[in-house]
Amino acid sequence: xxxxxxxxxxxxxxxxxxxxxxxxxxxxxxxxxxxxxxxxxxxxxxxxxxxxxxxxxxxxxxxxxxxxxxxxxxxxxxxxxxxxxxxxxxxxxxxxxxxxxxxxxxxxxxxxxxxxxxxxxxxxxxxxxxxxxxxxxxxxxxxxxxxxxxxxxxxxxxxxxxxxxxxxxxxxxxxxxxxxxxxxxxxxxxxxxxxxxxxxxxxxxxxxxxxxxxxxxxxxxxxxxxxxxxxxxxxxxxxxxxxxxxxxxxxxxxxxxxxxxxxxxxxxxxxxxxxxxxxxxxxxxxxxxxxxxxxxxxxxxxxxxxxxxxxxxxxxxxxxxxxxxxxxxxxxxxxxxxxxxxxxxxxxxxxxxxxxxxxxxxxxxxxxxxxxxxxxxxxxxxxxxxxxxxxxxxxxxxxxxxxxxxxxxxxxxxxxxxxxxxxxxxxxxxxxxxxxxxxxxxxxxxxxxxxxxxxxxxxxxxxxxxxxxxxxxxxxxxxxxxxxxxxxxxxxxxxxxxxxxxxxxxxxxxxxxxxxxxxxxxxxxxxxxxxxxxxxxxxxxxxxxxxxxxxxxxxxxxxxxxxxxxxxxxxxxxxxxxxxxxxxxxxxxxxxxxxxxxxxxxxxxxxxxxxxxxxxxxxxxxxxxxxxxxxxxxxxxxxxxxxxxxxxxxxxxxxxxxxxxxxxxxxxxxxxxxxxxxxxxxxxxxxxxxxxxxxxxxxxxxxxxxxxxxxxxxxxxxxxxxxxxxxxxxxxxxxxxxxxxxxxxxxxxxxxxxxxxxxxxxxxxxxxxxxxxxxxxxxxxxxxxxxxxxxxxxxxxxxxxxxxxxxxxxxxxxxxxxxxxxxxxxxxxxxxxxxxxxxxxxxxxxxxxxxxxxxxxxxxxxxxxxxxxxxxxxxxxxxxxxx
Ligand code: PEP
Ligand code: MG
Numbered sequence: 001x002x003x004x005x006x007x008x009x010x011x012x013x014x015x016x017x018x019x020x021x022x023x024x025x026x027x028x029x030x031x032x033x034x035x036x037x038x039x040x041x042x043x044x045x046x047x048x049x050x051x052x053x054x055x056x057x058x059x060x061x062x063x064x065x066x067x068x069x070x071x072x073x074x075x076x077x078x079x080x081x082x083x084x085x086x087x088x089x090x091x092x093x094x095x096x097x098x099x100x101x102x103x104x105x106x107x108x109x110x111x112x113x114x115x116x117x118x119x120x121x122x123x124x125x126x127x128x129x130x131x132x133x134x135x136x137x138x139x140x141x142x143x144x145x146x147x148x149x150x151x152x153x154x155x156x157x158x159x160x161x162x163x164x165x166x167x168x169x170x171x172x173x174x175x176x177x178x179x180x181x182x183x184x185x186x187x188x189x190x191x192x193x194x195x196x197x198x199x200x201x202x203x204x205x206x207x208x209x210x211x212x213x214x215x216x217x218x219x220x221x222x223x224x225x226x227x228x229x230x231x232x233x234x235x236x237x238x239x240x241x242x243x244x245x246x247x248x249x250x251x252x253x254x255x256x257x258x259x260x261x262x263x264x265x266x267x268x269x270x271x272x273x274x275x276x277x278x279x280x281x282x283x284x285x286x287x288x289x290x291x292x293x294x295x296x297x298x299x300x301x302x303x304x305x306x307x308x309x310x311x312x313x314x315x316x317x318x319x320x321x322x323x324x325x326x327x328x329x330x331x332x333x334x335x336x337x338x339x340x341x342x343x344x345x346x347x348x349x350x351x352x353x354x355x356x357x358x359x360x361x362x363x364x365x366x367x368x369x370x371x372x373x374x375x376x377x378x379x380x381x382x383x384x385x386x387x388x389x390x391x392x393x394x395x396x397x398x399x400x401x402x403x404x405x406x407x408x409x410x411x412x413x414x415x416x417x418x419x420x421x422x423x424x425x426x427x428x429x430x431x432x433x434x435x436x437x438x439x440x441x442x443x444x445x446x447x448x449x450x451x452x453x454x455x456x457x458x459x460x461x462x463x464x465x466x467x468x469x470x471x472x473x474x475x476x477x478x479x480x481x482x483x484x485x486x487x488x489x490x491x492x493x494x495x496x497x498x499x500x501x502x503x504x505x506x507x508x509x510x511x512x513x514x515x516x517x518x519x520x521x522x523x524x525x526x527x528x529x530x531x532x533x534x535x536x537x538x539x540x541x542x543x544x545x546x547x548x549x550x551x552x553x554x555x556x557x558x559x560x561x562x563x564x565x566x567x568x569x570x571x572x573x574x575x576x577x578x579x580x581x582x583x584x585x586x587x588x589x590x591x592x593x594x595x596x597x598x599x600x601x602x603x604x605x606x607x608x609x610x611x612x613x614x615x616x617x618x619x620x621x622x623x624x625x626x627x628x629x630x631x632x633x634x635x636x637x638x639x640x641x642x643x644x645x646x647x648x649x650x651x652x653x654x655x656x657x658x659x660x661x662x663x664x665x666x667x668x669x670x671x672x673x674x675x676x677x678x679x680x681x682x683x684x685x686x687x688x689x690x691x692x693x694x695x696x697x698x699x700x701x702x703x704x705x706x707x708x709x710x711x712x713x714x715x716x717x718x719x720x721x722x723x724x725x726x727x728x729x730x731x732x733x734x735x736x737x738x739x740x741x742x743x744x745x746x747x748x749x750x751x752x753x754x755x756x757x758x759x760x761x762x763x764x765x766x767x768x769x770x771x772x773x774x775x776x777x778x779x780x781x782x783x784x785x786x787x788x789x790x791x792x793x794x795x796x797x798x799x800x801x802x803x804x805x806x807x808x809x810x811x812x813x814x815x816x817x818x819x820x821x822x823x824x825x826x827x828x829x830x831x832x833x834x835x836x837x838x839x840x841x842x843x844x845x846x847x848x849x850x851x852x853x854x855x856x857x858x859x860x861x862x863x864x865x866x867x868x869x870x871x872x873x874x875x876x877x878x879x880x881x882x883x
Pocket of ligand 2: 780
């Protein structure tokens with residue numbers, strides 16, 4: 001087998017540009033080379049070598065050495081330089097590159113191949129000793145950091161001191177001799193911290209860097225990132241070795257990063273930043289403030305330094321042509337790194353650009369409209385989970401704001417929370433239920449867990465392409481970066497801005513769309529659902545088979561869900577209406593009643609209340625199917641548990657405290673989840689279900705009468721295990737229906753069905769379907785009863801289970817296809833066998849999870865039901881599942 005794939009100079013060994021083999025970066029370098037773009041020559045060590053390396057106890061396969069030599073010879077042949085040649089040395093970069101871009105991994109070593117001898121050659125050939133020594137010190141600094149893993153703070157410190165000693169402020173003031181002296185200090189630092197001299201053999205340097213790339217695959221940061229993004233550990237990373245080109249060889253040289261469309265808004269305009277006379281990491285690290293790529297962007301920002309379009313018009317035009325070529329070739333928005341070396345443009349990288357949900361939507365819709373992709377592809381391009389970002393509120397433009405400062409609008413959305421200054425605190429506070437804003441000078445991959453835990457991220461340094469900005473956009477966290485006027489003292493827990501102080505724990509708000517940072521919490525408004533969002537949703541609706549309903553019980557939730565496109569109610573949990581403060585007393589009287597007569601008296605008070613709830617819901621859902629579940633939770637949930645509450649509750653219900661306490665004690669259960677709940681309540685107290693059924697049918701008749709649009713109630717019995725339970729409960733409901741229809745002189749179409757949320761019900765679905773007219777899979781309870789894992793107590797150990805790979809994902813979030821899924825499939829088959837065409841849906845939380853929706857499609861359910869804000873996610877996921 002071959003391990004090394006060459007590219008550049010008319011060669012592209014990678015063939016089809018297979019990402020799985022070459023990693024994303026390698027595949028794209030190969031791809032660019034294959035379409036004739038100016039790519040510095042290089043080679044890629046394929047991803048399978050990473051697994052071989054670990055399997056062999058961190059050593060390389062036998063034949064790799066020769067292949068790498070062949071790769072170096074390829075670069076030497078094209079550049080005419082020799083690796084390690086003291087007269088005219090070849091310098092290379094070494095970069096990692098997994099199938100997907102992974103901020104947790106070793107990123108880049110530049111200028112590899114410099115040593116005490118070659119530095120002189122570089123000075124000679126370039127005619128610029130300052131450049132040569134600067135390159136050498138950068139190389140030692142990077143190599144020490146990412147390969148040798150020495151404390152980079154010490155190197156930065158040494159540089160600061162060197163400048164201070166000389167009375168300099170800027171790196172640009174350092175001359176050749178200054179850099180040369182610093183190289184001496186850096187080498188001494190390496191000796192001190194590493195215990196060995198800095199490697200002078202260029203081949204040792206190269207193999208050290210290659211080993212470090214593979215080593216970084218198993219770093220803690222990379223593991224965290226993989227866990228958060230569901231990336232398998234066995235993918236491995238590739239290593240890319242490539243000839244160096246220099247953006248820091250004077251004023252006709254430059255380096256930059258660019259997107260072919262705006263990654264924040266999706267606008268079809270080139271977007272990017274560049275720096276004249278600089279190396280790549282200068283742009284990303286945010287040390288110097290980058291210049292704009294286009295004149296329009298510069299003017300919009302009111303910035304002075306010339307844009308690339310103005311400063312280097314010819315190279316810019318060449319670059320713009322490359323952008324268009326790349327977009328047409330890859331049929332997606334590209335994120336590009338380029339360097340101009342003494343007027344010559346080089347492409348260093350291209351990849352599909354990370355983007356906000358808003359941009360993803362706009363780019364998908366625009367590209368389909370431009371004919372670059374099909375509508376199906378557009379539907380498949382948008383991650384349903386990312387829609388969440390768009391569905392949530394943004395800052396109310398009319399609300400007063402106490403603006404502290406303004407930074408760059410790095411990732412849109414608004415967030416308020418308590419200020420914290422480090423990632424660990426962010427994680428800790430968030431775990432305790434606090435909303436936090438992570439405030440850092442700049443972020444690094446070590447901060448990822450804190451960024452994930454935070455509502456939003458604020459940094460003092462870094463541009464739109466800084467680590468904070470890129471990662472926040474990917475995670476869907478609002479971010480304001482580069483708020484330069486913030487003086488952050490993390491140790492003291494204080495941030496100073498414009499003469500004011502904000503302490504750790506104080507609340508701030510950030511607006512990732514404008515870059516504003518405000519003191520206190522600012523109110524929000526609902527999002528805009530028309531435009532591109534509406535268009536993509538229409539395309540999705542045309543592709544999906546599954547219907548999408550909502551879990552809702554208040555008129556407000558029903559209205560929200562309908563605006564989001566819900567096609568009915570899949571679950572109305574009637575007990576939520578019982579908790580209403582105006583009704584709870586009657587509910588308690590019902591529970592505390594000693595006999596049926598007492599219960600009926602209390603239920604009579606509840607009837608008109610429930611009826612009016614249903615009237616409102618039926619009105620909002622005009623004519624759409626509404627599944628209404630009869631009472632499910634155990635009765636003691638409605639009684640007080642704290643000593644202090646007893647007296648007040650007893651008085652309100654007209655009872656003495658002793659009776660209330662006795663009843664509460666009688667109703668106490670050791671395991672309420674498996675106790676007196678669900679249809680077991682209806683079996684014990686049929687009058688409760690009778691009242692609820694009556695309320696449903698009276699409301700339905702009333703709405704039919706008033707609006708002419710008859711609702712279609714689907715009365716659902718919870719926690720059924722046996723056919724007999726359902727038979728008894730259906731008789732209660734049917735009897736109530738007949739009575740109401742006789743009184744009102746009209747009939748309403750309705751169904752009586754059951755939830756399938758117990759394994760026994762799934763197994764006996766065949767006979768249950770003889771009675772039940774529909775099934776709705778209550779996968780919350782079905783998961784806990786199938787796995788024997790309490791849904792309320794699972795939090796403490798399920799994360800460990802997922803970390804250890806026992807379950808691939810939290811089974812309460814994404815359906816356990818092998819276990820719970822098998823029961824669903826079996827129940828669906830058995831139900832259909834008895835009652836062909838029986839209506840089947842899902843109403844557990846899984847109804848809003850894209851992976852679970854794909855499963856529902858595979859077993860041919862009729863609909864999924866999700867909470868209102870997840871309805872659009874479900875619509876898109878259902879379309880993707882069908883495509
Ligand atoms: C379920 O169990 O999946 C369900 C939808 O019912 P609840 O969450 O109310 O128990
Ligand atoms: Mg349930």
